[in-house]
Amino acid sequence: MKNQPYTFSVAPMMDWTDRHCRMFHRMLSSQALLYSEMVVADAVIHGNREYLLGFNEREHPVALQIGGCDPIKLAQAAKIGADYGYTEINLNVGCPSDRVQAGRFGASLMAEPELVAECFAAMQEVVDIPVTIKCRVGIDEQVPQEILPHFLKTISAAGCKHFIIHARKAWLKGLSPKENRTVPPLEYDLARDMKTEFAHLTLVLNGGLQTLEQAKTEMPTSDGNVMDGVMLGRAAYHNPWILSRVDEVFFGAAPNQTTRDDVVQNLIAYAEQTEATDPTVKALTRHIMGLFHGEKGARLWRRCLSETDRSLSTSQRIENAYDALVQAKKRAD
Secondary structure: OOOOHHHEEEOOOOOOOOHHHHHHHHHHOOOOEEEEEEEEHHHHHHOOHHHHHOOOHHHOOEEEEEEOOOHHHHHHHHHHHHHHOOOEEEEEEOOOOHHHHHOOOHHHHHHOHHHHHHHHHHHHHHOOOOEEEEEEOOEOOOOHHHHHHHHHHHHHOOOOOEEEEEOOOEOOOOOOOOHHHOOOOOOHHHHHHHHHHOOOOEEEEEOOOOOHHHHHOOOOOOOOOOOOEEEEOHHHHHOHHHHHHHHHHHHOOOOOOOOHHHHHHHHHHHHHHHOOOOHHHHHHHHHOHHHHOOOOOHHHHHHHHHHOOOOOOHHHHHHHHHHHHHHHHHHHO
């Protein structure tokens, strides 16, 4: 398999995949493609760019996801993102939140493929890095088997070669964003059909994938599975240790010898290096709650991280939680 970053990626997730979450995930996998949270084009243009876009060089490869529907603004935002050093710019055509709908972007753009094509073309014209699209299979009353091929054909005609397909329909009327992640049925077969129909495109499967083993079955093999890559979201966030096997399973690297204990020490060091200049690093304790998922002491780890004196530094909170975990294991032994 070609060692392409899109082979395995961690999904962009609002309020979750910030720079500190990505640094944590990078400690577990050196090759997975990581994504920012979605940033609205207007915010990129007019907001605090270092706060919104800044990232650590160690995060690479890392992609910036942008939301919007104005080709001119999206092009300007894409150029700013590229100048910041991102590996890829991704246009969000999948988010079903009310705020996104009100702004006429996100999943609502599934109803306007011609506009998406115009947005893509404007963005790609001003940057030298890939511009990609993350979409759903359809919205509301649309028939996915009809709209998705039309959508891919229309945008690919504008030059887009890379799509991430969240293989669920989004119901903008009647379902909450949370329900839209679970209620609409998964349509993996449709995504696979699209790869057969559009063999020249790079198509990445997203939605509902829970394990590396399940995700691996979607990758190209001699028995006909043909997706070019897979993207995990909440499964990787809640059980991040699965990322420690990504380089081996998807990129042919040697088995990862890093332990959870090693990762904790790396997290403490990162927090110590960061907290003096970046107060947002306090979010790190939230992102690492799942590090010991499935292990003895996982509940204690989570409780210590969430209940520790908030006046303490981030590094001290992590160290205290780890010390409590170690002591509990010693008592159990």
